Amino acid sequence: MQRTSISRRDVLKTGITIGVLGGVSGILLKAAAEAASAKAEAPAANIVSIPSICGMCMAQCAIYINVVNGKPVRIRPNTNAPTSAMGICARGVSGTFTAWLNPDAIKKPMARRALVDWVEGKISWEEAKRQLMQSRGGYDDMVEVDWKTAIEIIAKKLKELADNNERHAMTFLFGAWGPTASMRAAVSIRRFADTYGCGQITFDNPYCTYPRYLGHWVTWGHGHQAHTVCVDYKEAEAILVIRRNVIGAGVVSDTWRFMEAVKKGAKLVVLSPVFDETASYATVWLPVKPGTDLAVLLAFIKYVLDNGYYVEHYLRTFTNAPFLIKENGLPLLASEVAWDKYNMAEPAGFAYVVWDLATNAPAPDAVAKTAALFGQFEVQLRDGTVARVKTALTILKEWVDANLAALAKKHGVEDYFEAAAREADVNIDDLKKAAEIVAKYRAVAPIGWHDPRYSNSPQTWRAVGILLALLGRIQQPGGIFLLTHLIMPYAGIYTKVLKYTRKDVPYKTIRGMTFSEYISANLPAIYAIPLAPPLPGPSDRGAAPVPALVEEWAIEAEKRGYLYPYDTVQALYESVVHGKPFKTKVVFITGSNPIPQIGNSRLVEEIFRNLDLLIVHDVQFNDTTAFADIILPDIPYPERMDLALPGPFSPFPAISVRFPWYYEEYMNRLQQGKRRASLTRSSGLETGGLYLRSC
Structure with a gap:
């Protein structure tokens, strides 16, 4: 047993230490007691x-x-x-x-020194513009100004445009940032633009969501905006995730419903180049090379078609799959058919034509008992000719087969699965397993918001729409529901898509309804931003419409062969830099930071450098404010009182x-003002009605 010896010095050190600790403890206890007492005496926090x-x-x-x-x-x-x-x-x-x-955060208005000197009459506009073009891109010559000075600069420039009959040379540019941007576009911006006579542009959509929108518009046949899509995860047996990280970067209300489906056993196929949060839950994760999703989707579509996993009743009832398509690519219309040759009366109204398997003859879409989904036929026409036609689904299958055959040739293989696997750089066995899950369990695909902006993005989202239609997963249990069907701000663009594709065919939206009929029937459910009545402007007095930059540019773009001539970025570039179709000189940006949002940031910078005046209204300094001539502070959302809006991501109706x-505090002061006003009235004192304004 080892013995321990302690010296006297150690005993003294220990005693002193214990004494110090005891003294400190006493002080701390006293302080704690005094703090508790003070806390007890302090008024409760409000x-x-x-x-x-x-x-x-x-x-x-x-x-x-x-x-x-x-x-x-x-x-x-x-x-x-x-x-x-x-x-x-x-x-x-x-x-x-x-x-x-x-x-x-931006706290006060700011302006470049040259503009302050110009508005004070110290330098000419030509000199001010020269200095502006040299200083844009930095803050060295920015000075704080009061609101009066900032507004005087803007007003002076806008008056100059008005005096020179160039009101259209000013435009508002805002982003697709949900409620804030939408309300400003619908109320304040639109009111000002109407009164002054200038334009407005939603700038970032072409490089953010339009590629996907275009894919949906030309496939599903009506306007579509991502945040109106609701996935019926409760009934979903399988989920196909493309270009999304639902768990790591999704909307909370969507994410928790997504996870409920995963927890109850829904199969999960994820196409993602990275192993993100969603991929970590996948039944099959396909780490596709960026931009090769389309090859995988084509393989899925072929697998569905070749193995009969498509839903026949759904295709016949809700899609154009059985419609007969002529060799020129246009659908055969009932008005073209010689119905007397088939002992049938000519339909009274507009109708598409299908091949009725029950009679082995053509028939109007709504009359046929069993429309053929596949096949090639000949139909007698009223002009005495014979039309060689195929069903739309037959053409789709031919198109898919041809593309996959070309892909197989590219990689020197015979099997389409092997071709798609090599193109996407994924394991072929995993690809086959994923295809079986998607087809067998009729997977639903969450749509999401943005798109990575690959050149094949519209076609990729067309493939998603076609796959969901083949599996009967649109507007059906376990599928996606386009809750509001048609977004009003995009309704006009949909008609433009039709205009620049097939001008001579009255394409329909939801099957059996024309575009106008669809709007009328679904008007109560249409997503519309609540609008305050507009202030009287030129349009209310019968003035000619303001030339719209994008519309004017689209006319010329169509002549140059643009399939979809509504690229607002390109339109603004050609207007500012080249003066086509007219010169834009002043841009007011709110709710958008275009430089990092647009793929070609140098193009955006060139736009900004060639303007006469760039005004940015934002909550914080960013890439774009560095090019601004005037920076106006916006208030952040916790300080805003905004109009009521539909809750688009709510699984239930919500406002x-x-x-x-x-x-x-505002309401308390308002009530105090009302009480003071009441006392003033009861005492018989006159206040000139000022108290009414305070209420």
């Missing part, structure tokens, strides 16, 4: 939760802003709302930083209303 709507993305999740003693301190989910019943994302919680603690964090 904590208020203000209901609002998150503005960090387009999802419009419901939130509460906690206000303590008159100061906003925290954002938390409103779990009573369908959009945020399961919580909100980290980005939403960080809204306090974006709103109040952001070091890049989103945003209140500012200071709403309770």
